[in-house]
Amino acid sequence: MTGTTGTTSTTGTTTAAKSLAELYPRAQDGTPLRGDLADGETLLGMTLTSTRREVLLREADREAPEPPENGPGRADLRIEPAGPRPRKPPAPAAATDAGSGSGSGAGLCPDPGPEGVFGPAEEMAPGIGDAVDRCLDETGAEGAFVRLLMKRLPARDHDCWLIGGAVRDLVDLGPEARPNDLDFAGTLPPVELLQEIEDQYVAEGLGDHRPGISPASLVVHLSRPGQGGPRILEYKALAVTDFHFSAYGGSLADDVASRDLTVNSLYYDHGKSILADPTGEGLAHLKARPRVLASHNTERAPGRRAGVLIRFLKFAVRYPDADTTRLREWAADLPADLPDRLTDQDWRALRYSWRAAVPDPARSRAEEVAGLLGPAAVALVDRLTEEVRG
Numbered sequence: 053m054t055g056t057t058g059t060t061s062t063t064g065t066t067t068a069a070k071s072l073a074e075l076y077p078r079a080q081d082g083t084p085l086r087g088d089l090a091d092g093e094t095l096l097g098m099t100l101t102s103t104r105r106e107v108l109l110r111e112a113d114r115e116a117p118e119p120p121e122n123g124p125g126r127a128d129l130r131i132e133p134a135g136p137r138p139r140k141p142p143a144p145a146a147a148t149d150a151g152s153g154s155g156s157g158a159g160l161c162p163d164p165g166p167e168g169v170f171g172p173a174e175e176m177a178p179g180i181g182d183a184v185d186r187c188l189d190e191t192g193a194e195g196a197f198v199r200l201l202m203k204r205l206p207a208r209d210h211d212c213w214l215i216g217g218a219v220r221d222l223v224d225l226g227p228e229a230r231p232n233d234l235d236f237a238g239t240l241p242p243v244e245l246l247q248e249i250e251d252q253y254v255a256e257g258l259g260d261h262r263p264g265i266s267p268a269s270l271v272v273h274l275s276r277p278g279q280g281g282p283r284i285l286e287y288k289a290l291a292v293t294d295f296h297f298s299a300y301g302g303s304l305a306d307d308v309a310s311r312d313l314t315v316n317s318l319y320y321d322h323g324k325s326i327l328a329d330p331t332g333e334g335l336a337h338l339k340a341r342p343r344v345l346a347s348h349n350t351e352r353a354p355g356r357r358a359g360v361l362i363r364f365l366k367f368a369v370r371y372p373d374a375d376t377t378r379l380r381e382w383a384a385d386l387p388a389d390l391p392d393r394l395t396d397q398d399w400r401a402l403r404y405s406w407r408a409a410v411p412d413p414a415r416s417r418a419e420e421v422a423g424l425l426g427p428a429a430v431a432l433v434d435r436l437t438e439e440v441r442g
Contacts, residue, residue, distance in 0.1 A: 072167045072304060072328060078133065079209040079239060082126070084108065086292050086301045089132040090124070097292035097299040100270060104243055109299055119297050167305065168332040173325045176335070177219075179227030184214065184322055187231055193257040194284045197274075198234060200256065201285070204248055205240055206323055212238040213319035213328070220315055223327075224338050236287040237307055237319065241300065245272045245287050268355070268397065270298045293350045304330040309350040312363040315343065343371050346378030355398030358390055359405060361422075361429050366409035368421040379425060386428035391435050406436045 107123030188195030218231030
């Protein structure tokens with residue numbers, strides 16, 4: 053099996069070692085990436101204004117409290133590709149069939165390295181391809197539409213990964229797991245992905261569904277009919293975490309810093325049948341007994357950091373014997389007055405997350421874990437429980 057520096061394949065055949073950067077070269081459609089040069093200055097990412105206009109972000113924007121409404125767009129600056137991902141001509145569409153999970157990851161190896169762990173998905177999580185196909189098949193027109201989007205991105209020379217709870221459960225529990233949510237990460241910017249959805253969802257029989265972008269998180273979603281209808285998919289462009297607001301244009305290594313836990317930071321490419329663990333720890337933490345709950349999250353916005361704390365509590369309740377030492381280390385850096393730094397919008401999102409993540413029977417356990425995580429977690433949980441009791 054090939055490592056990032058090795059040359060032996062699973063069949064004993066010598067093959068050239070590959071890296072994630074080689075497996076996922078940058079798109080050739082002009083999409084900027086973190087590390088490129090914008091008028092000679094390093095590009096740190098992109099974001100959307102309140103009118104959904106994409107703006108480029110540089111060092112001067114790092115401490116801005118919100119996206120710069122008058123910031124430059126792609127057409128305003130000269131972009132020179134200089135990021136870490138190599139360039140190559142786009143592959144023919146026929147070579148990027150994302151519909152079956154039958155792509156080959158042969159020659160890769162799940163050994164920790166600078167890019168984490170990556171390898172053939174069927175070796176690392178046997179049956180994951182068929183399980184994803186079954187999940188899509190069982191949901192009829194909705195699953196067919198998700199499959200269509202999974203093909204459209206590679207056809208546009210962009211990459212797409214299933215991420216989060218679906219991958220975690222399929223790796224942990226095996227192909228019999230039944231994921232409730234389909235969350236995706238990818239390289240296509242959010243407005244362009246939303247346009248893909250809007251161009252096709254009616255024709256694909258989902259005209260009563262509702263597409264949109266969440267302004268705070270930049271998550272693109274398609275929801276079932278009705279106010280508050282469940283989302284059949286969520287998509288987030290690979291994130292960067294340098295700012296006090298959501299931004300994108302990063303790599304897999306950048307994106308994991310926007311995720312809550314290492315066990316939720318596993319990326320499954322259904323078309324190429326590759327499983328990637330950019331932290332190098334997610335697979336090991338998931339398979340450990342007791343499981344290890346740890347985070348590489350470096351988001352700066354108080355609302356996002358508070359949301360990560362709620363996620364910590366959710367999984368500490370789900371896995372009561374888990375090792376939470378690393379969570380305590382992460383939470384130790386949070387300001388004790390974190391609740392006072394939250395906006396009304398933050399509190400609305402946190403109340404919803406609290407109710408969904410920590411049901412009433414688990415509240416005492418959540419409060420116990422909050423005590424272990426430190427004063428910021430205690431203050432946050434106290435405020436949330438007081439509101440519930442009130």
